[in-house]
Amino acid sequence: xxxxxxxxxxxxxxxxxxxxxxxxxxxxxxxxxxxxxxxxxxxxxxxxxxxxxxxxxxxxxxxxxxxxxxxxxxxxxxxxxxxxxxxxxxxxxxxxxxxxxxxxxxxxxxxxxxxxxxxxxxxxxxxxxxxxxxxxxxxxxxxxxxxxxxxxxxxxxxxxxxxxxxxxxxxxxxxxxxxxxxxxxxxxxxxxxxxxxxxxxxxxxxxxxxxxxxxxxxxxxxxxxxxxxxxxxxxxxxxxxxxxxxxxxxxxxxxxxxxxxxxxxxxxxxxxxxxxxxxxxxxxxxxxxxxxxxxxxxxxxxxxxxxxxxxxxxxxxxxxxxxxxxxxxxxxxxxxxxxxxxxxxxxxxxxxxxxxxxxxxxxxxxxxxxxxxxxxxxxxxxxxxxxxxxxxxxxxxxxxxxxxxxxxxxxxxxxxxxxxxxxxxxxxxxxxxxxxxxxxxxxxxxxxxxxxxxxxxxxxxxxxxxxxxxxxxxxxxxxxxxxxxxxxxxxxxxxxxxxxxxxxxxxxxxxxxxxxxxxxxxxxxxxxxxxxxx
Amino acid sequence: xxxxxxxxxxxxxxxxxxxxxxxxxxxxxxxxxxxxxxxxxxxxxxxxxxxxxxxxxxxxxxxxxxxxxxxxxxxxxxxxxxxxxxxxxxxxxxxxxxxxxxxxxxxxxxxxxxxxxxxxxxxxxxxxxxxxxxxxxxxxxxxxxxxxxxxxxxxxxxxxxxxxxxxxxxxxxxxxxxxxxxxxxxxxxxxxxxxxxxxxxxxxxxxxxxxxxxxxxxxxxxxxxxxxxxxxxxxxxxxxxxxxxxxxxxxxxxxxxxxxxxxxxxxxxxxxxxxxxxxxxxxxxxxxxxxxxxxxxxxxxxxxxxxxxxxxxxxxxxxxxxxxxxxxxxxxxxxxxxxxxxxxxxxxxxxxxxxxxxxxxxxxxxxx
Numbered sequence: 001x002x003x004x005x006x007x008x009x010x011x012x013x014x015x016x017x018x019x020x021x022x023x024x025x026x027x028x029x030x031x032x033x034x035x036x037x038x039x040x041x042x043x044x045x046x047x048x049x050x051x052x053x054x055x056x057x058x059x060x061x062x063x064x065x066x067x068x069x070x071x072x073x074x075x076x077x078x079x080x081x082x083x084x085x086x087x088x089x090x091x092x093x094x095x096x097x098x099x100x101x102x103x104x105x106x107x108x109x110x111x112x113x114x115x116x117x118x119x120x121x122x123x124x125x126x127x128x129x130x131x132x133x134x135x136x137x138x139x140x141x142x143x144x145x146x147x148x149x150x151x152x153x154x155x156x157x158x159x160x161x162x163x164x165x166x167x168x169x170x171x172x173x174x175x176x177x178x179x180x181x182x183x184x185x186x187x188x189x190x191x192x193x194x195x196x197x198x199x200x201x202x203x204x205x206x207x208x209x210x211x212x213x214x215x216x217x218x219x220x221x222x223x224x225x226x227x228x229x230x231x232x233x234x235x236x237x238x239x240x241x242x243x244x245x246x247x248x249x250x251x252x253x254x255x256x257x258x259x260x261x262x263x264x265x266x267x268x269x270x271x272x273x274x275x276x277x278x279x280x281x282x283x284x285x286x287x288x289x290x291x292x293x294x295x296x297x298x299x300x301x302x303x304x305x306x307x308x309x310x311x312x313x314x315x316x317x318x319x320x321x322x323x324x325x326x327x328x329x330x331x332x333x334x335x336x337x338x339x340x341x342x343x344x345x346x347x348x349x350x351x352x353x354x355x356x357x358x359x360x361x362x363x364x365x366x367x368x369x370x371x372x373x374x375x376x377x378x379x380x381x382x383x384x385x386x387x388x389x390x391x392x393x394x395x396x397x398x399x400x401x402x403x404x405x406x407x408x409x410x411x412x413x414x415x416x417x418x419x420x421x422x423x424x425x426x427x428x429x430x431x432x433x434x435x436x437x438x439x440x441x442x443x444x445x446x447x448x449x450x451x452x453x454x455x456x457x458x459x460x461x462x463x464x465x466x467x468x469x470x471x472x473x474x475x476x477x478x479x480x481x482x483x484x485x486x487x488x489x490x491x492x493x494x495x496x497x498x499x500x501x502x503x504x505x506x507x508x509x510x511x512x513x514x515x516x517x518x519x520x521x522x523x524x525x526x527x528x529x530x531x532x533x534x
Numbered sequence: 535x536x537x538x539x540x541x542x543x544x545x546x547x548x549x550x551x552x553x554x555x556x557x558x559x560x561x562x563x564x565x566x567x568x569x570x571x572x573x574x575x576x577x578x579x580x581x582x583x584x585x586x587x588x589x590x591x592x593x594x595x596x597x598x599x600x601x602x603x604x605x606x607x608x609x610x611x612x613x614x615x616x617x618x619x620x621x622x623x624x625x626x627x628x629x630x631x632x633x634x635x636x637x638x639x640x641x642x643x644x645x646x647x648x649x650x651x652x653x654x655x656x657x658x659x660x661x662x663x664x665x666x667x668x669x670x671x672x673x674x675x676x677x678x679x680x681x682x683x684x685x686x687x688x689x690x691x692x693x694x695x696x697x698x699x700x701x702x703x704x705x706x707x708x709x710x711x712x713x714x715x716x717x718x719x720x721x722x723x724x725x726x727x728x729x730x731x732x733x734x735x736x737x738x739x740x741x742x743x744x745x746x747x748x749x750x751x752x753x754x755x756x757x758x759x760x761x762x763x764x765x766x767x768x769x770x771x772x773x774x775x776x777x778x779x780x781x782x783x784x785x786x787x788x789x790x791x792x793x794x795x796x797x798x799x800x801x802x803x804x805x806x807x808x809x810x811x812x813x814x815x816x817x818x819x820x821x822x823x824x825x826x827x828x829x830x831x832x833x834x835x836x837x838x839x840x841x842x843x844x845x846x847x848x849x850x851x852x853x854x855x856x857x858x859x860x861x862x863x864x865x866x867x868x869x870x871x872x873x874x875x876x877x878x879x880x881x882x883x884x885x886x887x888x889x890x891x892x893x894x895x896x897x898x899x900x901x902x
Contacts, residue, residue: 161631161632161633161635162635162637164596164598164622164629164631164635165629165631165635165637165694166637166648167597167598167621167622167623168596168622168623168625168627168628168629168695169623169628169648169649169694169695169697169698170623170624170626170649170651170698171623172621172623179648180637183637183639183640184637184638184639186639
């Protein structure tokens with residue numbers, strides 16, 4: 001039993017090691033003409049696009065996230081309490097949903113440019129929304145909450161004494177922000193920025209709406225357009241290297257610094273923004289919130305209403321059913337695996353177990369298309385072996401046993417979202433000190449009885465949030481679902497992809513509303529958590 | 535050791551004066567009509583239970599809080615009035631925080647140099663060097679705060695506050711995060727450093743031994759007011775009221791009857807000393823008996839039963855029950871080891887008679 005935990009942890013770690021190894025080994029048997037086509041015509045553009053996107057989104061989310069965090073954490077202005085939590089709402093919007101609403105609004109045929117043409121006769125000067133700038137704008141609005149959440153937390157927990165120490169050493173408050181508060185919050189800001197950049201590199205749906213080619217869309221096109229799995233795999237390996245470079249960069253930037261909070265957790269007097277400065281602050285926060293959440297949601301609701309009678313039918317219900325059931329299966333499996341990892345770490349303190357757990361939870365950094373390719377290839381190979389075996393032994397061709405089934409999809413979800421499920425379970429487990437175990441043991445409660453009577457009741461909250469987070473993430477997931485779904489398993493996300501590819505914005509709105517509603521669930525959990533901790 | 539970069543202080547001048555300051559929070563008075571004065575080079579201390587306004591006093595002097603009444607004068611300049619507060623960054627007041635508040639993102643050197651940004655580079659480096667040496671931490675300049683022990687962080691915080699040559703140094707419970715056995719030692723080190731530089735300082739603490747270790751003058755605070763502003767010796771031996779007697783040191787109040795202007799009759803015998811004027815012969819009075827006022831003497835006819843004992847190394851603090859049932863404390867060299875329940879002989883040896891008349895009403899049986 002005790003050795004079993006560790007063994008299970010190693011098995012789970014293999015789930016991520018195998019696809020990565022498969023993808024990285026794709027250079028061992030290259031399809032030369034396709035690879036040379038890719039390097040000559042595709043790769044330079046992809047690299048340039050990816051770099052521009054990452055740079056733009058990085059700058060955008062840092063500016064929005066940090067400034068809003070500072071305003072709501074340290075200042076006082078009209079509506080501050082509301083904005084503190086409401087600014088997290090855009091997390092409920094899948095970026096590709098915000099994306100198609102913005103494209104619909106700002107495209108040549110959209111209402112904004114049409115209005116401009118009737119007013120001024122021409123809208124040729126209006127910058128094209130289907131451009132790098134457009135993607136950066138939408139992704140910034142969708143991803144700034146990561147930086148906002150972490151930076152705000154940093155500002156709130158810094159305590160007042162560091163800033164007061166700066167003041168007593170001759171710093172004004174404004175100087176104190178740049179010399180003390182901002183550098184002290186840097187690890188948190190970097191953490192939020194990293195999350196946003198990982199999402200950016202992994203994004204498929206948003207760039208697809210904008211026809212802005214990055215690695216994820218190129219992998220999709222190479223696989224399903226050029227039918228070259230090894231070409232897709234080679235592109236995936238480049239993407240993996242980019243992700244690893246990002247992780248390395250983050251680790252390096254931390255180096256020796258370890259920023260524990262300086263000073264006790266006392267809420268200091270807020271900086272009062274009176275008069276027009278307060279109005280400016282409210283206006284700024286309101287503009288961000290309206291454009292990132294409320295206006296797109298209002299638009300989705302209007303569109304849904306207009307197509308509801310014709311589109312709300314059995315097919316829509318089957319999309320919904322597929323999304324819900326996939327979410328539920330993946331959530332249950334992920335939480336089970338997370339629990340195994342957490343127990344492995346509790347029972348084994350050796351470095352091998354620690355490394356296995358680290359690797360197993362690395363999947364959040366690996367973009368979906370990479371996992372799709374990396375898991376599909378070995379299963380397809382296994383399928384062929386089975387067919388071969390069956391033919392030679394039984395003289396019977398069973399057809400593909402694995403490829404067209406959930407066996408590709410579910411492991412891909414599992415690896416991608418294991419970290420999402422692991423973190424809440426792990427932090428719940430940390431509250432169960434070893435003293436508590438020992439106390440239970442003195443009453444003769446051990447083994448499974450201890451799990452049932454002591455651990456599970458205490459872990460329940462963590463398990464629930466883990467399941468909810470994974471469930472919603474799977475519902476919103478697009479590239480893995482799109483590339484590996486069994487025939488007929490169309491989900492809400494797939495439906496959105498198909499409708500937006502046709503430019504049928506109104507018809508994409510109905511499934512999008514369901515995803516946004518589901519997305520509000522983890523936000524509610526998050527808001528409750530952050531607000532009760534204040 | 536003198537620090538060449540700081541102007542030499544003028545001794546004897548008043549460096550800090552609080553004139554009747556008041557401060558309220560949510561219309562609850564926190565500090566009321568409080569006055570105190572520190573001369574250049576003096577180390578003062580506000581001592582009081584947690585929850586009294588002592589930290590608030592410090593924060594008003596630093597300029598973090600506005601006062602409602604009175605004024606604060608720092609080196610001749612009025613820095614706070616009821617309608618005016620000079621911002622903290624303009625006061626040249628150094629502060630050592632309870633949690634040190636070192637900047638975690640800066641090395642020790644850059645922490646200390648934080649307030650020296652207007653100095654030129656060579657002077658700044660020399661100043662940091664000097665301070666590191668002075669607080670006994672040479673060669674730690676490149677470390678980060680989290681790499682230091684609590685005592686080392688404490689010293690860096692002190693060096694950082696002293697770096698810009700503040701006209702006054704404030705210390706807010708500076709040793710409370712240190713281990714008990716470190717406190718007194720570091721406290722004395724800090725005193726030496728401050729005295730060597732002639733720095734005027736005001737400390738806030740709830741720990742009397744910390745206060746005794748560092749300060750020249752101590753103000754015992756209760757609630758919103760200072761009860762007594764005096765030397766450690768006087769606070770212990772001549773407490774101005776029952777609160778000070780209770781808060782500083784240990785002891786009990788023993789009922790007595792005044793015989794004449796110089797004598798009080800108690801259960802333990804007659805005590806001689808000055809009696810407050812309003813007490814005439816026959817009036818009831820309470821006498822403060824410290825543990826060192828009652829000596830153990832085997833031959834004494836006065837016997838008391840050991841009710842409790844606390845071993846303190848060199849001494850044992852006995853709680854003794856008198857025939858009447860009243861209890862007194864006695865500090866006895868620890869080789870006189872007696873069991874609980876045993877009867878031992880005691881003798882009164884009161885050097886300073888401290889008495890409180892009955893109208894200063896409160897029930898204080900066993901203090902401390």
